[in-house]
Amino acid sequence: MGPAKVKAREEFARYLQENGLKGSQQRSHILESFLSMPPHLSAEELHRQVATVDEGIGLSTIYRTLRLLCDAGLAKQRHFQEGRSCFEQAFEHHHHDHLICVSCGRIEEFICEEIETRQDQVADQHGFTLTHHRLDLYGHCADCKPE
Amino acid sequence: MGPAKVKAREEFARYLQENGLKGSQQRSHILESFLSMPPHLSAEELHRQVATVDEGIGLSTIYRTLRLLCDAGLAKQRHFQEGRSCFEQAFEHHHHDHLICVSCGRIEEFICEEIETRQDQVADQHGFTLTHHRLDLYGHCADCKPE
DNA sequence: GTGAGTGCAAATGGTTTGCACCAAC
DNA sequence: GTTGGTGCAAACCATTTGCACTCAC
Numbered sequence: 001m002g003p004a005k006v007k008a009r010e011e012f013a014r015y016l017q018e019n020g021l022k023g024s025q026q027r028s029h030i031l032e033s034f035l036s037m038p039p040h041l042s043a044e045e046l047h048r049q050v051a052t053v054d055e056g057i058g059l060s061t062i063y064r065t066l067r068l069l070c071d072a073g074l075a076k077q078r079h080f081q082e083g084r085s086c087f088e089q090a091f092e093h094h095h096h097d098h099l100i101c102v103s104c105g106r107i108e109e110f111i112c113e114e115i116e117t118r119q120d121q122v123a124d125q126h127g128f129t130l131t132h133h134r135l136d137l138y139g140h141c142a143d144c145k146p147e
Numbered sequence: 148m149g150p151a152k153v154k155a156r157e158e159f160a161r162y163l164q165e166n167g168l169k170g171s172q173q174r175s176h177i178l179e180s181f182l183s184m185p186p187h188l189s190a191e192e193l194h195r196q197v198a199t200v201d202e203g204i205g206l207s208t209i210y211r212t213l214r215l216l217c218d219a220g221l222a223k224q225r226h227f228q229e230g231r232s233c234f235e236q237a238f239e240h241h242h243h244d245h246l247i248c249v250s251c252g253r254i255e256e257f258i259c260e261e262i263e264t265r266q267d268q269v270a271d272q273h274g275f276t277l278t279h280h281r282l283d284l285y286g287h288c289a290d291c292k293p294e
Numbered sequence: 295g296t297g298a299g300t301g302c303a304a305a306t307g308g309t310t311t312g313c314a315c316c317a318a319c
Numbered sequence: 320g321t322t323g324g325t326g327c328a329a330a331c332c333a334t335t336t337g338c339a340c341t342c343a344c
Contacts, residue, residue, distance in 0.1 A: 022318050022323055043309080058326045063309065079229055083308065083333095099275050108273050115265045119284055122257050127289030128246050136281045137266055142274030169298055169343050190334080205301045210334065230308095230333065 005035045008074055008091045015072035029054045030065045034075070039089040040107045046087070080107070080136060097135040103144035152182045155221055155238045162219035176201045177212045181222070186236040187254045193234070227254070227283060244282040250291035 012031055016023055033049040034041075047062045066087055069075035076090040080100050086107075096109040115135065123130045159178055163170055180196040181188075194209045213234055216222035223237040227247050233254075243256040262282065270277045 020323085024318070024324060026325070056326075059308095060310075060327080061325060064324085079226075082226055083230075085308080099270065099273050101275070102278055108275075110269050110273065112265050112269050115262050115269075118259050118262045118265075119282075122259050122262075123246065123284055123286055126246050126255050126257065127292075128248070128255075128284065128286040129292060130284055130286035131249055132286075133284045134281065135266075137270055137275065137277055138279050138281070139270055139275040139277035145274075145276060167298085171299060171343070173300070203301080206333095207302080207335075208300060211299080232333080 004092045008035060011091065012069070012072055012074060021068075026054065026057055026061050027065055027068075029057065030062060031069070034069065034089070040078070040086050042084060042086060097137070099137045099139070101141035101144055102138050103140055106141050108141075151239045155182060158238065159216070159219055159221060162215075173201065173204055173208050174212055176204065177209060178216070181216065181236070187225070187233050189231060189233060244284070246284045246286070248288035248291055249285050250287055253288050255288070
């Protein structure tokens with residue numbers, strides 16, 4: 001169990017504390033599952049995982065807690081596919097962009113300073129002040145290459 | 148009326164022809180409205196515009212025709228905001244990325260060869276073969292700058 | 295006249311919400 | 320014991336679809 005996860009737990013507890021929110025068994029189970037899973041997952045996937053520990057937990061609670069985690073800065077909501085959210089572990093993560101395999105769904109992260117710089121230049125040329133951006137590269141990963 | 152629009156009409160007729168599809172008053176009205184409007188619009192916006200010419204036209208017909216236009220290569224479906232599609236005029240358009248104003252919704256297009264090149268390099272380093280990508284820059288445009 | 299196109303209403307599906315009940319502080 | 324949390328079912332909402340009818344070829 002890495003120190004990042006310990007810190008994430010503390011962070012969540014602190015967030016609840018500071019906002020006059022309560023803890024609960026469900027929230028603990030959801031957080032633990034979230035921390036133990038791959039860094040990118042859907043609400044549905046998280047729900048299935050949590051169900052192995054707590055059968056009766058509702059999907060709405062998953063969504064509500066996921067929103068809490070986003071507000072607390074521990075998760076980030078992404079939209080790699082239309083009509084379905086992907087939640088990403090955000091604690092101790094710096095900015096990065098994504099490579100998404102269109103065959104198997106594998107997601108890899110990267111960051112390219114050159115691209116970041118160019119984006120700022122482009123925005124500048126158009127008189128825009130950037131708030132955020134989204135760069136997703138879609139393709140076939142090494143394992144899914146057609147022969 | 149630019150030559151691009153004339154070509155777009157011919158292209159659509161040809162597409163229908165080649166695929167054993169029929170023309171209709173509705174399809175003509177929708178195409179004309181689509182060509183006369185700004186290059187980025189929602190199905191709803193197109194529907195409202197078409198309604199000024201043909202009151203009774205259904206929203207489903209708008210969607211069905213929009214899909215046809217995409218298939219014919221005259222439109223491209225984008226997803227700048229979650230849960231709402233944006234359709235873009237695609238005839239005589241080359242590849243480009245977008246700047247989106249988070250205040251007024253204005254959309255500007257740009258292309259940066261340097262970024263394109265870097266994307267290929269990044270994909271290569273990760274063993275990916277790119278099929279497509281999505282680069283959206285969000286921010287405040289010149290007119291919406293906070294003083 | 296036949297197969298495709300249309301309008302309408304109903305379905306879809308991921309996500310959110312209203313509400314009565316339950317539990318953490 | 321008060322206030323927030325939970326599960327369930329119903330609501331959302333852009334988009335799609337089933338169906339009976341109409342129109343283009």
